[in-house]
Each structure stands twice: as structure tokens, then as C-alpha cells.
Amino acid sequence: MKFVKAILSILVTAFLIWALETKFGDIPAIGVFLNPSTGFWQNAESKNILPTENLKLTDLQDEVTIRYDENRIPHIFAKNDHDLYYAQGYVTARDRLWQMDIQTRSAAGRLAEVVGAKALEIDRYHRRMGMVYGAENGLKGIMKDPKTKIMVTAYTEGVNSYIHGLAPKDYPLEFKLLDYAPEEWKPINCIFLLKLMSETLAGGSDQFAMTNNLRLFGPAAVNELFPDYPFNESPIIPVGTKWDFKPLPIPKPSADYVARMTENIKPREKVDGIGSNNWAITGSKSATGYPILANDPHLNLTFPAIWYQIQLSSPTVNVNGVSLPGAPCVIIGYNQKISWGVTNVDADVLDWYQVKFKDKSKNEYWYNNKWNTVKKRIEVIKILGAQPETDTVLYTHHGPVVYETAVKKPKDDFENIPVGDALRWIAHDESNEFLCFYNLNRGKNYTDYREALTHFTAPAQNFIFASNDNDIAITPNGKFPLKFKEQGKYIMDGSDPANDWHGWIPAEQNPTVKNPSRGFVSSANQSSTDPTYPYYINWRFEQYYRGKRINDRLSAMQKATVDSMRIMQSDNYSILAQDVLSTMLKYIDPTKLSEDQVKALTIIKKWDKHYVANSIGASIFDSWWYNFYNLVWGDKFKVKGTYLKYPSYDETEKLLLTDPGSKWFDNTKTPLKETCGDMLSHSFYTAVDELVQKHGKPGEKWQWGQVKETFINHMANLPGFGTGKFIAGGKGGVINALRNNNGPSWRMVVQMGPTVKGYGVFPGGESGNPGSFFYQNMFNTWKDGKLNELLFLNSADETSGRIKSTLKLEKK
Template identity: 30%
Template sequence: MLIVPRARHRTPIARPLTAGLVLAALLWLGAWGAGPLPPLGPLLDPWRGAWALAASAPRSARGAIPGLGAAVQVVYDDRAVPHIFAETQLDALRALGYVVARDRLFQLDLQARAGGGTLTELLGPRALELDREVRGLGMARAAERLSGALPDTGAERAALVAYAAGVNAYIDSLTDRALPLEYRLLGRRPARWTPERTIQVLLRMDYVLTRNSTELERLAAAGAVGDAAAAALFPAHAPIQEPIQPAPGGPRRIPLLIPPPGPPDTLSGAVARAFQPAPPQELGSNNWAVAPSRTRAGAALLAGDPHLDLTLPSIWYEAHLAVPDGLDVYGVTTPGLPAILIGFTRDVAWSFTNVEADLMDRWLETVDDTLRPRQYRLDGRWVPLELRREIYLGPHGDTLAIDTLRFTHRGPMQRVGGGGRWISLRWTALEDGVQIGTFPRAARAHTAREWLAAMASYRTPPQNMLVADRSGTIAIRSTGRFPIRRGDGRGDRVLDGSTRATDWQGDWPLGEEPQAAAPAQGFLASANQEPQDPRDGRRYLGSDWPMPWRALRINQLLRDDSAVTPETMRRWQTDPASPRADLIVPYLLAAGATRPADTALQHARTLLGAWDRRYTLENEGAVLFENALRGVAERLWDELPSNVRPGSGALVALLDDPASPWWDDRRTSGRREQRDDILAEALKEGYNEAVRGYGQPELGGWRWALVHRLDLWHLLHIAGLSRLEIPVAGGPSTLSPSSVTGGGEGASWRMVVELGPEVRGWGTYPGGQSGNPASPRYDDRVGQWTRGELAPLSFPHRPADLVPAADLLLRPSSR
């Protein structure tokens, strides 16, 4: 043991000097923190520091909002859902802004910053690349322009201003004790809300839902194997057709011939490298509705579950808005948006899935200077570019970077590759950001047809809008702005920018949008698949539609049951069956049979053959199947860059072409593999990989619950504020899809509504109403969501109908 002799003769000044230095260091840490350490003083303070967040919200609270016409009564039910009873719609939106800020203030701020490219002001230089991408896409400029273009006296601006007043009233009343934890950790304060910030949130939604990543993958593929092969690998039409707009005869196959790899297309490759495809995700939503003729109770039923990135707190916030003039709507809103986006009223219910349409095109521009262009060539003359300086500020107002962005009449322009080529981008989101007013208008509808009519002016992000009403009508329409192109009409290639002839020629008329109402089959469903059968010969809407695996399953369930109940609808939302496995497994089994002497392969074949092809928590076959499929993809797509993986449609097409050159594994020289060689090898390797990773199959380590976990990450990716490694049923392309490794995507909101004499709703989402990690409402619904359960949703006519868990009275304030 080391013994340090005690100093016996310390000078009188030494002790206070040392103590003074220690005190100075402590005060510095307390006030400013150090490195990743936040300021410790305000964090540890037991009165107004992080500890204060543990205090339960008062059972009865009051607040004030400037501009309120009359007092607003907010009653919280036992699921912490606010029921807002106001005299006018604008008052209801003011109150909505207030209660959302009360529960989700940091999320509001962060989402707007993500859409406006100002994350660095909160998070510092680590967010610079994200901000650069967002501003480079023109989103910051678009938010400014769209906000400025809102008419001063219009209903749209009034709604945005009212919502902002509610958010800001809460920020103004915010005490140090209630400051969200994230701000304490970052040493920051919330920014005030403006209408422009709501538009930034809308643009963020467009970024998530309409940024066409598969188009970039297709360009990257063209950069490796040429345009003809790439076009077939990312086909305009799915090789299995089960469209949203019901087509006679049920599902059908359409032939897809994939030509051999050809010479690379260098321009496409350069564009893809400049715009970097996003990593593939298992996003994808479901909705379906059943007419009274096929339900047990004789009332229409509707189910919806939009699939998105799952985070804590959730992207959704449940609320009920009730106004005497006819607005009485329950559902989910996204923090930052003054509307209930998905939900129901006393007469109608609706839910959305994303239309995977092509809304983003690219043009090769001719410029006057390859390094710093100021003009671009258009129809034989030089046209000045719009130049815009983007300044990225740090948390303390310091300048982190300055970019000069260039815009053609189409949109933002970026330099690609080293050869000085410039590509401009046109994206509907940058032009059509604000249609939030359509939602309260539609919520006043009494029938499905009225609801669709009210949503006719909705533009972006386009949605497959499914609606059902109390009279029994069910209807769907793929609603939004879909551009019309010249020539072959396709938008998934780089176009010639030197002429206006290649510009968009207008938008699809409403009557041409894929739609159906009161179908003879008695049900409607969508799962992001191609909305209409290509036999209908309509215009180009997009390419590389997801294979309709989920649609096949939903429609099969709906066809087989003519007495549907809300309980069956709930169960179907987490149905673990997989039409994808049903189609592909027989090919793997047949390929395995070609090598009877291979012991490992025969083990694998036996196990795969015994699998019921359901992604339940207890199943032990899914891990083998997914391992094998990954091995197939590695061998099959070895001609392509590693971040490019065609969808399962291309695989399905090649399964019927056993001698295609695509099956050849280029890593084996002097041998040309065919389909069964690759499938058998992938199955065997998938088995070996599973044994290496999870042990021998009889030991129980292959159970899906053990190998497939979901992560609900906190918005700042702080592990301590996240719920990680949650076992969940479902897998790629099941009705509750998730990626093989689990990841963080899935059903972000599940809802079932029965439109009987009294409308009844059930729902849940993975998370909780509160954004405060110390609150029991932060993640209280995760278990319910994981089990596939739904909670009955309270939909009181008046405050007295509810036994309140808490209440909030909002009064007008003079400020």
C-alpha cells in the first residue's frame, strides 16, 4: 500500500489557494460543464434541476394563452390523452399547441430543427452534415418561401399562428423546474415557435416519406450494370400485382425479364454517389376497411397502422378536439402540426398509407463555370442562377460553416462527381408544403364521400386515404400531387436540363387518381403497393413499388372472413404469416434436395421444411430463412455496389429464370453457378451462420424472440433514455413488419374503429404521451404495443362524461 506522508509544514497561503482553485473548477463545471458533461449545477440542483422532473404533474392546473376567445377546458383521461373542449376551432388549436408543448416540448423543437437544417444550433458541429443535407435539398429555403406565401388573412395562416401562440404561451410559462431534461443535458433553452417551424415539420415528413431512395439505388445500379439492367432490377411495375384499386381476378403475376449486366452508365453512378441512397428500412403502412355486409355487427370497420421510425417519445401524440360548431375529432397528431392527422369523428374514420410515388426528378444542367456557376443554359440562352448563402451556427451563435447554394427554376442544384457536372432537383415537397387546413375541414364531414371531397386539395406527402362512415360506405383514394412528365413520362432517369421541354407538364387531375368506393367485394386495403394495375394504362406514377406481400396477406384474411369483428382486426395487425416466405421457401427446399450428401445442407433443409413460415416469437425457422435470403442477396447482387439491393420483386423474377447470368457468383472463377447452386449454398451457409451465432438448433437459441429485437431509441440516441432490445413478433413483409435485425421501425400507431350507432375506437402506439423520461407516461404503452393489444379510446361528448385523471383550464391572457 502506498502511504503518502502528510505535509507537516504547509505555507498559510497553500491551503486556501488550492481550495480556491478547486472551487473555481467546481464553479466552472457547475456553470458550463466540460466536454460532453453538461453544466452540473442546474442538473444536480434538487429543487429545479433534473430531480424536479420526477414531480408528478399537478392534478389540476391553469394556464393562459394570448388571443384565446374564451376559456378552454382540457380534461386528461386515464391514458393521459387531453380532451380539449373549446368554443372555436382556433381556440382548440391554441390549446393543442399548449398541451403538446407541455408534454413534448423538446421533440417539437428538434423536429422543426431537423426540417429546417438548424440542428447545429442545438447540438453543435456533430449535426452539421445533417443540416447540410436538409438545406442542400432546399428545405430551409422552401420553409421560408412557403411561410411567406401564406395569405395574411387566410385560414391556413390563422391555424398556424394560433398553434404557435399556444406553444409560445407554454414556453413563456415554463419554469426552470419544468425545463425538459434534454435541454438540461445540452445546456440550452427551447426556441420560440413560429408558423415557419410548423412548415419545417411538414417538410421533415416529406423528407421521410417522399425522398425517393430507390430511385437513387436504381441510378447507382445503372452506374454499375447499365440502364437496361437497372431498369429491370427496379421495375416500373411489381411482378406480382395486387393493387389498391380492386382489380378483377385477384392477384396476378406479370412477366419481368432481367437482362444480363451491361456496361456502366457513369453519369447515373455519379449522381447516385452525390445523393447517397438512404439505408433500406422496413417502413410501410397498412390500412383496411370492411363494409357492414362483411362484419359481424353490421357496422363498417376500419383499421390503420402507419409504419415509421419508432422513437421515444413517439412521433404521435393522441388528442381529442371538440368545438360546438361541428368539429369533434379524436386521433393522433404529430407534435408541431395543428391538426389530427389520423383518427375518427362521430361519423367517419380514416387512416393513411404512404403512396410510394415518384415526386423527385433530376436534371443534368449546362452551366457557365464548372466550379462556381452563376448561370445555366435553358432553351438556348443563359439564365442567372439564384444564389443563396446558408450559414450554419453553433449553439453559442458561432459560425460553423457557410455554403453557397444554387437554384435553377426547378430547384436546388448540386455538383456531382469530379467532372464538374451539375444536377438540379425538383421535388413537390418544396412547392406544396402547407395543406394542414384540409384536416379540420375533412373532420367536419358526415360521410366518406364528403370526407374525400374535403381532402381533394391535399397535396403532399401523397397518401392512400382510406375512409369509412357510419352509413357503411368505405372508400379509398391515392391523394396528392402527382406530376405529369413528357416523353415516356418516367421520372426515374436523369433528364436533359437544357430545355424546358423536359419540365413537368402539370399534375394528375383528381379524377385520375387511383380510387375506389363501396366496392362489390366489401373491403378495401392498402399496404404501400402499386395503387392500380398497369393494365389500366394510366400515367407513370412511380417505380420500384414494394412487392405487395402485406397486401396479399391482408386481402387473403379479408376474403376468408365474412363476419369480421374489431377483435379480428386487432389480431390481424400483428399477424405473423408471410406470403414472401410461402413463395420463396419451396425454391430453397428444392435447391437443397439437389445435394443429398451434404449433411449440413440436409439439416438446414429439414429445419426450414418444418417451419410454419410464421414470424412468431417462439418460431425457430425464421432466423434460418432470413440468413439464407441474405446469403442469396450477397451472391446474386455481387455485380452491384454494396449499398444497392433490389427489392424482392427482382428476386422473384429471377427465381423463374434459373440460368440467368445474374445467378453466377463472380467470386468463384472458372465456374458458372445457376439458381439452385446459389440457393443451396446460401441455405447451407445460413444454417452454419445460425449455428455459429446461436448454437445448435435443438438448444433453443434460434427462437425469434432471442434473435430479433426492437430498439426504441430516444430522439438524441441516448441509451439511458431509450428502450432497447425488445423482443417482437413479425419480420420482413409481415403485417407488422420489421427488419431482420429488429432495428427501430414498425407500426407507429395502431387503430381500429367500429362505425356503429356509437363510434368506438381502440388504439395504441409504442411509447407514451409524455416526453419526460422521468414520467410514468414516457413509455407506459410499450408493453401493450409489443403484445399487440389495443386500449379502448375515450371519446366523451362533454367533459362531464369522463372521470378525469387531471385537468387544465386555459384562459385568455392579455399579453
């Protein structure tokens, strides 16, 4: 019996050892993960960091000094540019290696290699969208210029120097959880970061939905509900700006386009863009007599943060701001002469073309009255725990046919991608955006700013500028295709050369304004210009609400300070509510309301139109407008099996204020003929009833900060590594455009002057390690709407009480 027990004990022990060393599905090998020598324990970091550290590294040309401040932000001082970008790569990898790796894998369509078949469709999508193809072309452009070639090569060497020095126990926590090792960094990985940003900011399309709208409703209705210029607008370039250039001839619309917009087309069966704000005021509006610039790009909020703060100094540059982990240079920031920031333009630089193949082999397609050869690109997708999958992507001269058959397209994903159409996308073209930032980082004046922008292709950005010369400017900038009006609003006939892009708008003719008489420049993703601009950039932009509020506040502002700008970045006032609330209230009959509805009506009548966290009125209005909007359009534009685009808030507001008798207010699903008043009454009842059902009687639980969900997750959605839900104000249509997990990813204010001072914060911290104090140490500062003063050192030897440690790199 004792012998049997001993055998059983040995077997159980052996099983436990095997189980602890074995990975089951997504669960890491527990024994390996918990190993005190190599497991997650090794990722714990103290708040107290070493005061000095010295490292000898290969590929360095000279000594580099890196000073770390109290927020663990590196200030790099190198004796040449090679070592500067080498050090940037090294310290960024030290803090954000897993983030760099996983973002690169996502863009390159290589997630399935580390997480298995569940990522296969997103990998296949990125391969089929031509992300790798575009990155390969981008790398060609960057490597042609000696400055950017040195920069990207040195950055890559620095990243690899850090990777080569890692033992498994030193791997970032996520590598241990997912049970894979970091791989060598390649120059193309830096380009993948740009392509990922292009996908985020310029990778969406309404063309499939708009084409379905045209087929279902016809051109007259579509032109009425989806106009080329909105009812309300406060454009980026001030109305009345004169264009001091002779425009190129505008291409003539294709015969196919003319026919579609004039014939009766028989019926047949995008989420709002990413928002950001920036503005700059002249010295005449500033308390110091020098310009002030502010920027807060709105992106998806994650831990680790999208941005990485850094100062870069060499004999050719001294610049401070934020970079993208995985890419060299400062992307948004300032030096001691100029400052700059960006918001998204939302230019139409992605178009779809119908393809006619000769036969089922799909080896040839019809274009320009002849058959042309289809190019085939073989994509091999490796899958963890399974055999690799080989995918063949067809390319016409326009670009990839993302899904040539419905069978290839996932059933419930990528709704805005049409089947059988080729993609023409600016992100596929050869370009060198890094040269733009290389030059901006070293810029001294307006001329340097304008020259730098000529190198920027995509995603198109509103580049705002301020200088110590007391100049301010803004330029909606990128490489814009030369098109006929509305070209790309709908899917186009890919066989007709008249539908091709017809060249490019000259960079010097991109819309721009310098030192306007009103004393400020600004953007919030609204229309770039008024209708007098001779070229077509797009038919739709973000709606005017944020831009209008910014312009109203800046128009009235005098003797502004950094704090004026900081407070304005957290402004929660709703222009939409200002426009429509008084009209909406006129249609509500208090005698027909329930007790809860009467209370809600009393509250909203007193609401100050601010989306602050403790506002109950904000919750009522938001729910009311949402229900009204969907009640008006849902019966017409929610068609099962057909992807359609709803009319905008702007168009809905126009009908409410100017045409309450419009036929569009009738619900086509009922035998009655509903009016605007019916829609407003029913939507008010529904809004209040929903709030009662979800949050109880009107009271504290109706406060906006509790009703809306605000959170920041870990990039891999690892439980416990994000913030969880937190109370905050803000809304997509107000300056403080914080909604769910999307919002101000970096807030910055720069005061120009004899000594330029910057202030900024992002939600999170410099470290990507959840076990570090510096993983989210700046989150509360960001959440409270405050800014950190950014430390700008003029030399490696400059003393500052904020410096907490020094890292010296020497060549081995």
C-alpha cells in the same frame, strides 16, 4: 504549513466550483444539472396528477376545459376554433416541447446551434435540399386561407404561452442536458413538421443508382431486371376497376430519354421505403353491419413517440385520434360520422436534372437553347462554440443544386445524391395540407372526404375512409406531376424542356375506389393500380407481400369484429416464404449437409411460415433468403465507388420460380458457371454456419425474437431513455412489419355505427419527460399487440370514470 494547506483547500474548492459550473464538450455543467432547485430533479413527475388545475393565459378568447384520462390524454373543449388550436398548442408543448424543438431544428438545418460542429453536415444537407425554401413556400399557402391561418397562428400562440411561463428549472430534461433554452415558436415551425414527413416518406430517390445501372448494364438488362410492373402484385385499386374520366394527353418522351433507352451505353463507373398498412371492410363483412377501419403507419420508433393522442372539440368539430407534435389538427382518427387513415404512396415526386453551367462562376445555366440566370440563396449556419458558416446554394428553375461539386459533398454520406444536378421536389411547392386535415376532422360523408383530399399535396398518401353511411373508399392521393412513362426513373437532361413536369394529374382523376364488390379496401404501399391506369405515378412501389396477405385474409373474413382487426395487425405470416420455400427446399441435398445443417433443414421443413418471436424456422429462412439474394446479385451490383440499385425480391423470386437456368445466377467472380441450385445450396450452408457462429448450436438462441434486434431509442439516443432490446416477432415483409426500430408507430381500429368507437395505441406515452410515468406507460400494451379503447367525450360535462384530472384555461 497550515497556511499552505488552507490555501490549497481554497484553490481546490474554487476549482471544483468552477468545474461544476462549466460545460465540457457534450457534458453539461454537472453542478447546474444536479442542482436540486433547477436541475434534473425538477423533471421527476408523480403518477398521481392534480385533480383540478386553473390557469390564466393571454391571447385566449374564452374559457377552455381540458379533461385528462388515465393515460394522460387530453380531451379539449373550446368555445371557438381559435381557442381550440391555442389549447392544442399549449398542451402539446407542455408534454412534448423538446421533441417539437429538436424536430424543427433538424428540418431547418439548425442542429449545430445546440450540439456543435458534429451536426454541420446534416444541417448543410437540409439547407441544400431546400427544406427551409419549401417551408417558406408552404407557409405562404397556409396563410392565404383564413381557416388555416387562424389555426396555425392560434397553435403558435398556445405554444408560446407555455414557453413564456417556463423558468429554467421547468425546462424539459433534454434542454438541461444540452444546455440550451427553448426559443419562441413560429408559424413556419408547424410547416417544418410537414417537410420532415415529406423527407421521410418522399425524400428518397433511386435515380442516381438507376442511372448508374443503365450505364453499366445497358437498357436491355435494366428493363429485364427493373420492370415497370412487378411479377407478383395485388394492387390497391382492384384489378379491372374502370376509369370513369377522360385522361389528359400523356406527354411525349424526350429525345434524350429515347436515345438512352435505345443506344448501347458504354459502362462507367434506396433502401426499401417506409411501410404501412390500412384497410376497411363494409358492413356486409362486419358483425355489427357497419364498416370497420384499421390503420398502422410504420415509421421509425422513438421515445418520445412520433404521435400525440388528442381529442379536439369546438362548436365546429369533435374529433379524436393522433396529431404530430408541433402541428395542429388530428392527422389520423375519427369523429362520429367518418374515420380515416393513411399509408405512403411512394409516388415519384422527386427528380434530378443534369445542369450545364456556362463557366466556373456558375452564374448561368443552359436551358431551352439559351443561358439562364442562376439564383443564389445564402444559408448561414450557426455552430455552437464556433464561427457561423455561410453556404451558397445555387437554384435553377427546377430547384437547388444540392452538391454542385464533389468537394461539397461529404465523402461517405448521402450516397443517393448525385453531384452537379438540380432537384425538382414537390415538397418545395406552395401547398396547404393543413386544410385537408381541417376538413377531414369535420367531415360527415364520402363527398367531404373527397373534397378534403383535393387540398393535400405531399407526401402522397393512400387515404382510407369509412363512414356511418356504410361507405368505404381508398384513394392514392397527392399532387401528382403529369409525366411520360418512366420520366424520373433516371437522371434527366436539365436543358431540355421536354423533361420538365408537364402539369398535374387532375385531383378528381387520382385513382380511387368506393364500395368495391369484394367488400373491402386496403393498402400496404404496393402498386396503386393495375397497368390500365392511364397516368404514370412511379415505376416501383413496395413489394406485394403485405398487401397480398391483407387481401387474402379480408377476402375470407366474415362477421369481423374489432378484435379480428386487432389480431390481423399483428399477423406474422410470410407470403414470400409461401411463394418460394418449397422450391428452395428442392435444391438441398441432405446427404451433403453437416450435422447442424441437417437439424436446420428438419426445422425449416416443419416451419409454419410465421415470423413469431419463438420461431426458429423464421430465423433459418430469413438468413437463407438474405444470403441467397446477396449471393445472386452481390457480384454484379456491389461495385466499389459506384452507387447501384439491386433488383427486387420480386424479380429474384421470378427468376427462381420461372427461369432457374437464367444467366443471372452465375457468379461472375468465379471461373465456374454457377446455377440456381448452386446458389441455393451455398447460401443455405452460409446461413446455417452464420447462425451457429453467432448463436451456437440450433436451439432456443436461434428463436427469431432473439436473432433479430428490436429496440426503441430516445430521439437523441440518450442511453437509458429507450427500451433497450426486447423480444418481438414481425418482419418487414409481413403485416406486423416490425424490424429493428421501425414498425407500427400507431395502431388504430375504428368501429363505425350509431356510436363510433375507436381503439388504438402507440409505443410510449403522452409525456416526453423521461421522469414521468406517462413517458412509456403504453409500451407494453403496444408490444403485446393489444389496443386501448379510446375515450370519446361528447361534451366537457360528460362524466366518465376514466377522467382523472381537469385543466381549465381562462383568458388573463
